Amino acid sequence: MAGNMDSDLATYVATTSVCDTHEHMRSEEQWLREGPVDVLADVFSNYSPADLVSAGMSEQDMTELLQGKKQDLDKRWAAVEQPWKRIRFTGYGEAVAIGARELYGIEELSLESIIAAQPRYEALRRPGAQLKLFKDAGLDHMQINDLQRRPPKPDAVAPEFYLYDLSWVQMSIHDVDYAQLAEWTGVTVKDLATLRQAIEAMFARYGRNAIAVKLQQAYSRPLWWEKRSDAEAELALQAILHDPKGVDVRLRHCLGDWCLARGVEQAGALKLPVKFHTGYIAGTARMQLDDIRPAGLCALLREFPQARFVLMHMGYPYSEELISLAKHYTGVYASMCWAWSIAPRQACEFVRRFIHTAPVSKLLAFGGDSAWPTPTVAYCRQMRKWLTRALEQEVADGDWSERQAIEVAGQILRQNHYQCFDIDGLRARQRTLGQ
Numbered sequence: 374m375a376g377n378m379d380s381d382l383a384t385y386v387a388t389t390s391v392c393d394t395h396e397h398m399r400s401e402e403q404w405l406r407e408g409p410v411d412v413l414a415d416v417f418s419n420y421s422p423a424d425l426v427s428a429g430m431s432e433q434d435m436t437e438l439l440q441g442k443k444q445d446l447d448k449r450w451a452a453v454e455q456p457w458k459r460i461r462f463t464g465y466g467e468a469v470a471i472g473a474r475e476l477y478g479i480e481e482l483s484l485e486s487i488i489a490a491q492p493r494y495e496a497l498r499r500p501g502a503q504l505k506l507f508k509d510a511g512l513d514h515m516q517i518n519d520l521q522r523r524p525p526k527p528d529a530v531a532p533e534f535y536l537y538d539l540s541w542v543q544m545s546i547h548d549v550d551y552a553q554l555a556e557w558t559g560v561t562v563k564d565l566a567t568l569r570q571a572i573e574a575m576f577a578r579y580g581r582n583a584i585a586v587k588l589q590q591a592y593s594r595p596l597w598w599e600k601r602s603d604a605e606a607e608l609a610l611q612a613i614l615h616d617p618k619g620v621d622v623r624l625r626h627c628l629g630d631w632c633l634a635r636g637v638e639q640a641g642a643l644k645l646p647v648k649f650h651t652g653y654i655a656g657t658a659r660m661q662l663d664d665i666r667p668a669g670l671c672a673l674l675r676e677f678p679q680a681r682f683v684l685m686h687m688g689y690p691y692s693e694e695l696i697s698l699a700k701h702y703t704g705v706y707a708s709m710c711w712a713w714s715i716a717p718r719q720a721c722e723f724v725r726r727f728i729h730t731a732p733v734s735k736l737l738a739f740g741g742d743s744a745w746p747t748p749t750v751a752y753c754r755q756m757r758k759w760l761t762r763a764l765e766q767e768v769a770d771g772d773w774s775e776r777q778a779i780e781v782a783g784q785i786l787r788q789n790h791y792q793c794f795d796i797d798g799l800r801a802r803q804r805t806l807g808q
């Protein structure tokens with residue numbers, strides 16, 4: 374069933390301004406300097422390369438596709454033409470097609486259409502273009518997890534639009550650069566008491582610049598959390614300080630659990646939600662399914678009933694676990710960032726199941742999870758398409774009126790975010806700090 378583009382619901386979803394809960398966006402300066410070399414590299418940048426490799430494309434061809442030379446366009450297209458046909462119906466593939474159509478007017482990818490579109494790409498990459506792309510795509514603001522893991526500060530270009538997370542992942546996997554930490558906090562870590570002081574100083578200095586706290590520990594260690602005593606944590610810390618490189622990973626996880634708990638306490642005191650990557654792992658040939666289940670966070674959720682958590686990516690493929698956590702724990706929200714491109718049909722199902730199971734106020738519909746701007750534009754358009762379809766089905770089934778479906782869309786696209794995150798407060802602080 375294609376969406377009825379004439380309905381009030383379809384128009385509402387297509388045009389409403391969207392809060393973007395999660396990107397890894399680099400600066401415009403980096404995009405202009407190091408961004409994809411041409412249209413071909415641009416439309417396939419971000420997640421689709423993983424599906425291409427899954428479909429049999431060699432890693433070398435994939436690297437050439439993204440990082441090869443403009444002059445080798447013929448060869449790069451020849452290597453991707455067949456793999457592209459195998460992935461064009463996946464969520465990542467659909468986002469490639471949407472990006473090609475929306476940004477470059479390409480209806481069907483071919484060598485000719487890619488060459489013809491190159492001037493449009495050149496025209497796009499001009500100073501000021503990045504923010505304009507996002508505004509034109511209808512984004513209200515963007516929450517960014519800077520992969521450099523620098524402490525958050527007001528954005529130099531658009532402090533009311535780009536809002537930054539405070540990264541806590543190095544603490545929880547416990548791969549901490551203590552010299553760097555001392556620079557950021559003024560505290561040299563010698564024992565658990567000074568580690569606690571450094572953690573408090575991180576939040577005291579940088580917490581007020583953050584929109585949330587972010588952890589993608591699922592990439593480096595299991596999500597499963599256990600409560601650790603000060604005595605256990607002190608032993609682990611001393612072992613790590615004594616032998617920074619060679620320590621048993623179990624000791625790192627022990628101290629990581631302790632540091633995560635301290636981070637959640639601090640975040641709670643500042644009313645900062647704590648975002649967790651849950652579920653599916655980007656890339657290929659690395660995912661350990663048991664390690665990524667949202668269920669791994671239950672002990673932490675029980676331990677901190679006053680804290681607020683945003684569990685991401687619909688926990689795919691453990692989506693029912695995530696919905697049940699949002700139903701059961703007051704502090705748990707679900708963000709569907711990246712979900713629409715991983716598995717769009719499941720994302721439709723997720724929205725419908727979530728709303729018929731857990732409070733609608735705790736669902737956040739979008740985040741592209743991209744480091745370059747053009748994929749985010751495509752992912753946002755993709756989300757609008759599938760969300761329309763999901764909500765139209767509720768109306769068609771007779772469960773909601775169109776007016777109710779429109780109300781739900783407004784909540785999950787933007788209103789819930791203003792309840793979950795202190796967006797207005799952060800913007801006000803950044804205005805003051807910027808003066």
Ligand SMILES: [Zn+2]
Pocket residue numbers: 395396397518742
């Ligand atoms: Zn991410």
